[in-house]
Amino acid sequence: EEGYDIIVTLEPNVQVFLEKQLKAIRNEWEPTRGGAIVLEPGTGKILAMAAFPNFDPNAYGEEDSLGVFVNPMVENTYEFGSVFKPLTMAAGIDKGVVTPETKYFDKGFLELNGYTIRNFDGKGRGEATMQHVLDESLNTGAAFVASKLGKASMRDYFINYGLGEKTGITLPGEVSGNLENLNSRNDIEYATASFGQGISTTPLEFARAAASLANGGKIMQPYLVERVIRPGREDVVFEPKLVDQVLKPESSHIISQMLVKVADDFLLGGTVKFKHWTAAAKTGTAQIAREDGKGYYDDQYLHSFLAWAPGFDAKFLLFMYIEKPQGVRYASASLGPYYDDIMQFLLTYYDVPPDR
Numbered sequence: 001e002e003g004y005d006i007i008v009t010l011e012p013n014v015q016v017f018l019e020k021q022l023k024a025i026r027n028e029w030e031p032t033r034g035g036a037i038v039l040e041p042g043t044g045k046i047l048a049m050a051a052f053p054n055f056d057p058n059a060y061g062e063e064d065s066l067g068v069f070v071n072p073m074v075e076n077t078y079e080f081g082s083v084f085k086p087l088t089m090a091a092g093i094d095k096g097v098v099t100p101e102t103k104y105f106d107k108g109f110l111e112l113n114g115y116t117i118r119n120f121d122g123k124g125r126g127e128a129t130m131q132h133v134l135d136e137s138l139n140t141g142a143a144f145v146a147s148k149l150g151k152a153s154m155r156d157y158f159i160n161y162g163l164g165e166k167t168g169i170t171l172p173g174e175v176s177g178n179l180e181n182l183n184s185r186n187d188i189e190y191a192t193a194s195f196g197q198g199i200s201t202t203p204l205e206f207a208r209a210a211a212s213l214a215n216g217g218k219i220m221q222p223y224l225v226e227r228v229i230r231p232g233r234e235d236v237v238f239e240p241k242l243v244d245q246v247l248k249p250e251s252s253h254i255i256s257q258m259l260v261k262v263a264d265d266f267l268l269g270g271t272v273k274f275k276h277w278t279a280a281a282k283t284g285t286a287q288i289a290r291e292d293g294k295g296y297y298d299d300q301y302l303h304s305f306l307a308w309a310p311g312f313d314a315k316f317l318l319f320m321y322i323e324k325p326q327g328v329r330y331a332s333a334s335l336g337p338y339y340d341d342i343m344q345f346l347l348t349y350y351d352v353p354p355d356r
Helices: 012-029 057-060 081-095 130-135 139-149 151-160 188-196 203-214 249-270 332-351
Strands: 006-007 033-039 046-052 103-106 109-112 113-119 126-129 218-220 225-229 242-245 281-288 296-307 314-323
Touching: 012 033, 012 203, 012 332, 033 151, 033 203, 057 242, 057 296, 081 151, 081 203, 081 249, 081 281, 081 296, 103 139, 103 281, 109 139, 109 188, 113 139, 113 188, 126 130, 130 139, 139 151, 139 188, 151 188, 188 218, 203 218, 203 249, 203 296, 203 314, 225 332, 242 296, 249 281, 249 332, 296 332, 314 332
Parallel strands: none
Antiparallel strands: 006 225, 033 046, 033 314, 103 126, 109 113, 218 242, 281 296, 296 314
């Protein structure tokens, strides 16, 4: 109402830094669209959120394209790819069907229902553990976990992660992702969903789900408004809200261990490992679905990056994505250096004590 003041959760310095990093990403890789979000996994509080292309609110009438007025963080859905593998792996660990040491035989491909799934490089690793599946982002390994989970359990976990439903954040135009493929009886739909293809989410929906891996297994309500000041009346105060407990705390700890190892040893060859803090990370490089619904483009990709730090007491979760970057094949190369800068900034800006 007129005369009320809204206090938002955004931290201005973090927001400015995030927007500068997105601008640099846009200049370097020339993606068509992109965005990023920083939130507190334990509370759901959003510290920064930005996307491009954007517009000047003081001159919005000069914009030719209505598309810039859409907030893709809540109004667009994407197939994010391999950043989904930790969700699948955590479900398998929580259900007790796999451990980090569980082995399977990787031929480099898998044939299901007349379709062939391949690893990103088409190569087989032979005997591989679940840790290797995340280290080297093996599609066949994610599909193996899905087969161990079974259709009903996998569908239940993905629904309990809050995928396929709106987060309920106080922003206009929010849509929900699409888990329709998990109503199929075909193994292939579950296999592809295990590595983030064939199902879609909004960036915020995915970030909420991923935060459960970092915060002890809790699905928290994301929120952007901290307080509404009403002159002459009591303030409306928004508190962290627990929506669901999707994983056991020990499952969250195990998947964090696995992704800290990924960040330390495998992300850009271990060159973005923090000296004083642990961090958990996973990249995604997904093919983009064709507009006509007939498969995927061979030469167009969506890059995504999920990370949180510190690895075992997460203060921040960062999720970034860019669409159709030019001159770069994998998300580790396009977004890895920017993750390094953003997370380093957060850890030092908030004066987080070292955990190494």
